[in-house]
Amino acid sequence: MMLLIQTTLELGLISSLTVLALFLSYSMLNVCDLSTDGCFTLGAAVGAMVALSGHPILAVFAAMFAGVISGFVVSILQTKMGIDSLLSGIVVNTGLYSVNIAIMGDSSQVNLNKVKTVFTMMRSLFDKEGNTALGIWLDWYKTLTVLFFVIIVILFLAFFLRTRLGLAIRATGNNSAMVKASSINPAFTTITGLCVANAITGLSGCLMAQYQKSANIDIGGGMVTIALASLLIGGVFMSRGKIAKRAVGAVIGAVLFRLVYTIALRFNMPASMLKLVSSVIVVIAIFGPYMRSRYPMFMRKLELKKGYAGERRDENA
Amino acid sequence: MLKIEHISKTFNPGTINEKVAIKDLSLTVNDGDFITIIGSNGAGKSTLFNAIAGSFFTDSGRILLDDEDITMQSDHKRARKIGRLFQDPMLGSAPGMSIEENLTLAAGRGGWLSRITKAERNAFKEKLSLLEMGLEDRLEQPVGLLSGGQRQALTLLMATYNPPKILLLDEHTAAxxxxxxxxxxxxxxxxxxxxxxxxxxxxxxxxxxLELGNRLIMMDNGNVIYDVSGDEKKSLTTEDLLRKFKENAGNALDNDRILLS
Known part of the structure; x- marks a missing residue:
């Protein structure tokens, strides 16, 4: 049971990095980046290949850099080449499929068994003779590794989004006319924002590959919907307040989503249902507030209808 | 000095919706001029502003600002020199961000990775207190919570934070x-x-x-039809304006929101 909770937490935290990426691109920049799936796989592929060559830490940076390139392409398509923002994400996502296969050496999967990863490195850090103080953490070395990255990304976002560049990125999603009036090119802020967001997505993919000791071409399938669902769940708890607080909310959302999924699995829901569940959550999370705003109007309509029916009944009587 | 030389702009050329918005318009604005602009609906007043601010490029002609040719300069680059307010108070500020965050972007000081400093915050407070709206005590509140008037005043402050060479006011109090x-x-x-x-x-x-500014321009059909300044402007009445309009445009001033008093 403990192991189950631990695994849930770990997987939730890994995907929370993608949620934080969407927190930047979707919540701040107001761009729905549909290349997220491909970028996650890209991060996994690059992360796995570089780890395979014996450099697990370099793999992390390489995966993030690959994410930057992917984000750069997506943003150039939408800001400089007149392609709709949703379409440019889809186009890049499709293209990345081939790129990812090529990166993994013309194969659809890479195995990392017995390969040094950031997780095994963390383990060997704790697992030293006579190191009793750290020893009690040994069981949690994977969780700690992921948590380390999550905290760094949250701290980075909390800092970055309050710098002038970060403010400009937030304003771009909020009112791009105002950004222009401040002599800032919204194309520049969109490009920067998407590069940073996709670097985080790449990191997320890389950690996932090293965590499960393998990368495959489907590793990022549906990630954008899962992350969006998590983000919206997180928003239910912490939609207002400081950036750091909202970022933590996004992480909580990711872990909660994973928890719900794990519980559903315990009740014998087939594993393949994950994606349907995430889709339904996204729909509910967006439709919910919409329905709430429409509800009074709907009730009024209903009452009017009833009223008319009543009048007709009276006439007939 | 802003020099506009023979600019023209046609929307949807070659289609059934073709609309000549500005036709061979020339105008020289001297430093320190405060020009009020009136005209019928569709006279090209806002189009002129859009052309100056760079919302689109003109089809022909040149625009010079202090002898710099800005005809083909993109709008965000011109924004350094040209401040602008719209009729809609919502257009000038980001509602989801705080007052100080909006002002930081407008001030445009410091490097990309710099954060709001204490000195800046004090400067913001000082400037905001000039508005006499109590906004100086609400630096961290989102702009979305302000009223239309407060937001327009804030936008005015933002647009003039770094004094621009030209300030464009497009019916900024009409709403x-x-x-x-x-x-x-x-x-x-x-x-x-x-x-x-x-x-x-x-x-x-x-x-x-009539009350504001030292110069008045009347526009009709994509061009300037009357340009008056100095003492001549001071002596004008609203009746004079309506008569002048009829003389120069050949028809009565047709503006569905016109206010005579």
């Missing part, structure tokens, strides 16, 4: 209630005078057009 509109006009006058700004202001309020 406000009369009392608030008066207040924003007073602020506009104060800020323009203090910074000795060169200013162009579109208005549908005849009285305002």
């Amino acid at each position: 406000l209630d009369p009392a608030t509109a008066d207040k924003v006009i007073e602020l506009t006058k104060k800020i323009v005078e203090e910074n000795n700004l060169t200013c162009l202001m579109i208005t549908h309020n005849m009285q305002q057009a």
Whole structure:
């Protein structure tokens, strides 16, 4: 049971990095980046290949850099080449499929068994003779590794989004006319924002590959919907307040989503249902507030209808 | 000095919706000019502003600002030199961000990775207190919570934070209630005078057009039909304006929001 909770937490935290990426691109920049799936796989592929060559830490940076390139392409398509923002994400996502296969050496999967990863490195850090103080953490070395990255990304976002560049990125999603009036090119802020967001997505993919000791071409399938669902769940708890607080909310959302999924699995829901569940959550999370705003109007309509029916009944009587 | 030389702009050329918005318009705005602009619906007043601000490029002609050719300069680059307010108070600020965050972007000081400093915050407070709206105590509140008048006043402050070479006011008080509109006009006058700004202001309020500024321009059918300044402008009445319009345009001033008093 403990192991189950631990695994849930770990997987939730890994995907929370993608949620934080969407927190930047979707919540701040107001761009729905549909290349997220491909970028996650890209991060996994690059992360796995570089780890395979014996450099697990370099793999992390390489995966993030690959994410930057992917984000750069997506943003150039939408800001400089007149392609709709949703379409440019889809186009890049499709293209990345081939790129990812090529990166993994013309194969659809890479195995990392017995390969040094950031997780095994963390383990060997704790697992030293006579190191009793750290020893009690040994069981949690994977969780700690992921948590380390999550905290760094949250701290980075909390800092970055309050710098002038970060403010400009937030304003771009909020009112791009105002950004222009401040002599800032919204194309520049969109490009920067998407590069940073996709670097985080790449990191997320890389950690996932090293965590499960393998990368495959489907590793990022549906990630954008899962992350969006998590983000919206997180928003239910912490939609207002400081950036750091909202970022933590996004992480909580990711872990909660994973928890719900794990519980559903315990009740014998087939594993393949994950994606349907995430889709339904996204729909509910967006439709919910919409329905709430429409509800009074709907009730009024209903009452009017009833009223008319009543009048007709009276006439007939 | 802003020099506009023979600019033209046609929307949807070659289609059934073709509309010649500006036709061979030339205008020289001297430093320190405060020009009020009046005209019928569709006279090309806002199109002129869009051309100056760079919302689109003109089909022909040149625009020079202090001898720099800005004809093909993109709008965000021009924004360094040209401040602008719209009728809609919502357009000028980011509602989801705080007052100080909005002002930071408008101030545009420091490097990309710099954060708001204490000195900046104090400067913001000082500037905001000039508005006399109590906004100086609400630095961290989102702009979305402000009223239309407060937001327009804030936008005015943002647009003039770094005094621009030209300030464009496109009926910036038309969406406000009369009392608030008066207040924003007073602020506009104060800020323009203090910074000795060169200013162009579109208005549908005849009285305002006469009272404010040192020069008045009447537009019709994509061009300037009457340009008056100095003592001649001071002696004008609203009746004069309507008569002048009829003389020059050949028909009565047709503006569905025109205010005579």
